[in-house]
Amino acid sequence: MLEIRHLSKVFFERNDPRRSGLVALHDISFQVQGNEFICLLGPSGCGKTTLIRIAAGLLRADKGEVLVNGRPVIAPGRDRCMVFQNFGLLPWRTVMENVEFGLEIEGGPREERRRICQKYIELVGLQGFESYFPHQISGGMQQRVGIARALSKEPDILLMDEPFGAVDAQTREQLQEELMKIWATTNNTVLFVTHSIDESIYLADRVIVMKPRPGRIREEVKIDLPRPRWAVDVRADPRFAQLRTRIRELLRG
Amino acid sequence: MGLIPATRGSIHFRDQLVTEPIQDVGMVFQSPVLLPWRSVLDNVLLPIEVMNRSRREHAPAALELIDLVGLSGFENKMPRELSGGMQQRASICRALITNPSLLLMDEPFGALDAMTREELGVELMRIWDEKRKTVVFVTHSIPEAVLLADRVVVFTARPGRVAEIIEVKLPRPRGLETEFAAEFKEYVDRIRAIIYAQKVRR
Amino acid sequence: MQTTLDDQQALAELNLSRVRPFQLREYPGLIRLCSILLFLAIWEYYGRGVDPIFLSYPTAIARAAVQVTASGELGQQFLLSMKAFVIGFGSAIVLGIGVGLLMGRYRLAQYLLDPYMYAMDATPRVALIPLLLLWFGLGIWSKVAIVFLSGLFPILINTFSGVKTVSGSLVEIGQAYGAKEGQIFRKIIAPATLPFIMAGVRVGVGRAVVGIITAEMFTAVTGLGAMLIVYSSSFATDKLFVPIILLALLGVALTEVVKALQSWLAPWKESERAESE
């Protein structure tokens, strides 16, 4: 379980707290239950990426705290894993070596690592591409590598920072559906940052709508669409349209 | 439009065979490609300059266009001072300044985030309403195609063929609320079905 | 280009004529070879006509080359130059990369050392040659020092700025996966900086060659540079061309070796930035 308590973060000019500062996050609080899929939605500059980076332990908050299973986050840990916006693959490693990266850092027997990684490479549908380099595969496939790498550590919480922002619209829809299928088998807790309204409704149990300057929570929207959402097209559900209108208005207002 | 020759077949514009770039056309690309050393206004007036027409005569038209896309007040800013969405608006002005009868848009909103993208789509329809042009718009996004188009030409991948041409008979003016119409959904589903049928076959 | 069955089918349907007309410009190697041969021929023809002191001609140079090679002079001087080069450049690589990595990663090292780095890089290094000769004498060590100083700064600066460039995004990936400092160095910073390091080595090689030639020309005692001065002051122009051509080939060969290393060590980086010389 993930809990965000009164989180605030200010970016000062040249890191000097005596200078003027930009309030990226202002008093953010919410809770994520186990196995819940939460989307953080908002325009650019509303601090959603900052929030997820604090949750990952890459950034320190100025006020407030992030709790994972009751313990405060101070550094990256093996209970959380991050999927990056620009895939964050290491260009000198093959697909397999990239997926292995997380487990390699932890150590442990190589055979075991290979076995686990092979499982997740197959789960994201990349079998046959293990020895390719990132620049040899498409953006959509690169992000599957990123997802497999995060999943291979079998974390409780998956943090995804606009993972599908850099791929084209059709690939994006395909990846969303695949993520839903994968999530149905792994059942991690997911915190997913996006600026696409449709994406957030399609994926999330709850959408946390944020607004910028200073970054804060505008409202929480519960998405009560039935799962699995890929079998029948939920986008056709009239409730989908209603939710979209509602969220769009929240973003405008 | 005459930039690369066809291997076979031809393109006709106003009953004329296109063999070299034709003049009466405006182009908008995926990235705004503004000249970094020119202000917004100077970028918009670039086509006028290279066509050897009078800058002074066209300056009011340029300002009007800048106003139309909602950039008034930014005409003297440099491109790097503008956000991606604003830069793309300026490049739309640049395409319109010669008052072409044909506007070619190659995934113009592809590099923008989803919210800016929706906003610019609506904006484009408003501009189109005011300055009726023939527009050929290339996109990846199915909802974007249905929202904007009178007709959607669905292509197959490798080799590129026309899979189907779909007439979109949604009433105009359209806006973001158009997306809730049941017909809108039907169009989107139909196109998606065509595209995925292609993928499965391969 | 990868083609699918569909592509082939469509291609067959189009039934295009697939004969390719011969075009001379598609054979740049041939054109270049002809151009070089023509140049040599003209040089030979006119070169025989002018005073041999002023401009020699290809066959005379070839004869001189055989002569200085057979006497063992060329080989001996070449080895003297290369020995200094290998020692000096080897240490420049080791120290340049090591210090560059430290300065890139640790602010304290950066602030301690960067004034010297920039000051030394801005000074025209050839001006230091007389000083180095005073300090290290006329033997090999002054040459080693100049090669070291010429090669060090491009490598150091490129390594340093490479680490700075990769610092943000890639290091963060390591951190997100809980990598320790040593692991971040080994698994992220070192490979990611490699293309930058190699670009620096490429620049450094060029500068080091210039440095050693200049030092040898300055002292005119040993090495290929000394041969240049000796032959030019005795107006043996045909012999003078021999070390010039050898040095030209050496410069090109060293650069090509570094380029090959670059694409072998960092095949994922299609394009790298490299300043000239």
Place this chain on the structure above:
Amino acid sequence: MSRRVFRRYVLPTLTIAGLIALWQVLCVVLDIPVWLLPAPSLIFQKLVEWGDKLPLHTWVTLYETLAGFALAIAVGIPLAILIVYSEVLQNTIYPILVIFQSVPKVAIAPLFLVWVGYGAISKILVAFLVAFFPIVVDTATGLNAVPRELMELMKVLRASPYHIFKKIRFPAALPHIFSGLKVAITLAVIGAVIGEFVGSDKGLGYLILISSSHMDTGLAFGSMAILAVIGIGLFVGVAWLERVICPWQTTEHQ
């Protein structure tokens, strides 16, 4: 005095002054032999002593450098334009130029001496030769670096080649040209000095040569200092020109 002025100008000046003071103190306290490392006071004294002759030597080196640099620009930029516009040249001369970049050009300096004698011209030619290659190669790269879409736009507008060059290609190439010029100006100084090392009777390189052979390290250091000032000054001048001519570039560079 604002903080910025203090940090950018005053602080470095103070640091340098401090280092020179430390140098002086160490020389005196440790009693370092003059031939090994002269004290700053001695260098200064030598500079004053040679005050009447130094301007001539400085001017000679500066003149050789600038003449070679100007010649390199005058030949290099037009040649780059020809290369970019002619497919034949692009396929023949350009690859050869790229290969020649890695040839140590200074090796040819003795040959120039044979050809044109001891005068300033042989030094100008060396400076020209070393400065020429980065200018041609970077200019050609810059002229080819225009985004494909912009060239297509120009085609669609049926812009004349002159307009395309003047309004798009040349301004787009300017940042590249300047990065070539910045490398070239440093190299031109080095070229002129090497030319003087090989054979001359005036110039700072000559002065360094004779003073060090007479073990007059004070004068050698003084000449080197002037040379360093020339080198840095010219570089800063070109960089300043870049900021004035292409102001849009500066923010991206930072």
